[in-house]
Amino acid sequence: MSTKKEEYSKYYVPDQSIWPIVGALALGLIAFGAGHFTIEASKQEEGFGHYVLGAGMLVLLIMLVGWFGDQIRESRQGLYNEQLGRSYKQGMSWFIFSEVMFFLAFFGALFYARMIAVPWLGGASNNVATGEILWPAFEAIWPLTTTPDGTTTQAMGWFGLPLMNTAILVVSSVTLHFAHVALEEDKRKALTSWLIVTIVLGLIFLGFQGYEYVHAYRDLGLTMQSGIYGNTFFLLTGFHGLHVTLGAILLIVMLGRVLKGHFTKDDQFGFQAAAWYWHFVDVVWLLLFVFVYII
């Protein structure tokens, strides 16, 4: 423990701050704007939705910079004690748990569709008559390339790009671990390089993922409208991709802080939180790879 912190062993309760309510305003604008934008887009009308949404994003960005700026400043002034560090760590862990539950909802939908909805539509269990009367031509297979109403698509293979992406993410988790080890051993050069490698790998992953979507839309006819297979595919990989993006942004911020000389062996919560997040995103991908692509 650094000596600076021990003097101030009282739990740090911050004074008033404008950032929380700015953040609430941002989320309010985003929700209102996104809602109207969605409605307008679905009717192909011009409206104000996207302006409000954009304003919300901007306010959110300002809030994040301001809030984290305050926090970094306080932390570097040594106002934080060990107990507060524990609050942050526990808070981050519970946040990741909530993310796990979010993905669980989509995995739940996937399993339900594969194991119950699609077989039943094909006449399994006590649904023979339903199947025969409603969609006699329907065949219950997974990936569901022909839906009951006859929409067709091709399935996404797992070999090639997805496999490569898996390798990339796994390696990025390892390189991030190396960065962490370097931080613990106070090897700043190694820390910076491993962190950069991790970020680059993450960005390559995102690039490939974008390419895969283009391939799906253009060559396979696999779209958001291709029935339950396409739906689960795009929502699961899409939300995962969003999380990788967020994780990459976090890591880039951490890189900036590392270059400014922040973080030591005992003072590394921000770095650790970003790293946990990255590992979590990695684990989600492994599950995705198995259940969405391979099986």
Next chain:
Amino acid sequence: MSTTVTDTHGAHDAHDDHHDHKPTGIKRWLFTTNHKDIGSMYLWFSFAMFLVGGSMALMIRAELFQPGMQIIDPHFFNQMTTMHGVIMVFGAVMPAFVGLANWMIPMMIGAPDMALPRMNNWSFWILPFAFLIMLSSFFMPGGAPAFGWTFYAPLSTTYSTDSTALFVFSMHIMGMSSIMGAINVIVTIMNMRAPGMNYMKMPLFVWTWFITAFLLIAVMPVLAGVVTMVLTDKYFGTSFFDAAGGGDPVLFQHLFWFFGHPEVYIMILPSFGIVSAIIPAFARKPLFGYASMVYATAAIAGLSFLVWAHHMFTTGMPTFASLFFMYMTMLIAVPTGVKVFNWVSTMWRGSMTFETPMLFSLAFVILFTIGGFSGIMLAITPVDYQYHDTYFVVAHFHYVLVTGAVFSIMAAAYYWLPKWSGVMYDDFLSKLHFWCSLVSVNILFFPMHFVGLAGMPRRIPDYAMQFADINQIVSIGGFLFGFSQLIFLAVALKCAFKKGEPAPAKPWEGAEGLEWTVPSPAPYHTFDVPPKV
């Protein structure tokens, strides 16, 4: 990690710089990081929403006063039932509990504030924005959501109006608020307890909120997931809930109730904690079976993940699934029964007095149990085929939610108002509030059991002639109950403006807990230096 909590807490003589100055004016509320301010804002917000949602209920009851269509058209009627449910669940009951948690948990465990004070204020201020957005949809073409608070697909997808997108996004931010609030509570409890306040010494209100926070973090994200699927089904051409594309509307119900059933426990577990604080105080006996209360709460929370499909017996699930969910549901009655037994045993041979918090708590024990019994009736699969979607279900959940959750919130408010405001509440008005509420709430909800058993469906603006008498009685009860709540507004305002007898630090002879060791009103900052427990 919790074992090391206490020793680092050390009561050093660190500089006492930033304490008891209270920021003034509007900025105090907008920018606050103080758990007491935030708690008060949550409570006032929730009461305002209670009145808004309540007026919608009165609109419903006015229409149902007589058979036939009288006042509002069916589509608007559906908007009223939907928004009434959404506002009461997410705007009134949940924020009220979060408000109580904010005020009381730090004081009960001897912490200087919530663990993450800025995030705390963020959680609160999201709510007014979320509900503004939700309510703004009344002014859109097609009006507000009209698919019921359960927003079943395809009502919320194929057949819904434009406002669905606003519904979805405001649910998203509301969910973020709940998750952040819950993270704050759970971290506060794990990390901020005063030295010596180990887990099995925590007041039950803290325990029940600890478990509630876990439930919130576990299921609010599932709600976020399912509203997202509704959004994509409606606007982006997916078919999660559409059989033509390989999906299934029943999938919606599974996902929704996987959230929904734990959600109803989110709205009742903190009540259990409140009542477990108040009954011992006015029976002047320690709570009977503290440890069993803790284990029962945990058991209820665990089981609540395994019973969701009791809301779906009539969807045509396989028999095995129906049986499983029936038995699991009935199993929940066991830990719930343990609790009721413990409350009754606490009162057994106690020297009881009947101040207003105690009156509300006693009413809670009896009336909540009625709701529990009707719940067990509903859990019996074959009879649920008859009861499902009738007024019997409406009676059930209003007994557990109004005479359960809401009564416990009232009890809590009366119990702690002296601590919050520094003055005693107006005793006469509070008793008037109690008796008016008690009588009217039963006129309102008890007869619903009968029309329900006789087959009157829920969520309809018109009904068959033979239900007319009972509906008239119910509507009268509704208006009486609604207006009785204004008495509470008067009591609360009187306290807020410090009109009343000054309250001592511990106004209740039998009360226990750290919150009574600080003066009334509680100073702006309490327990800067952790107390010795």
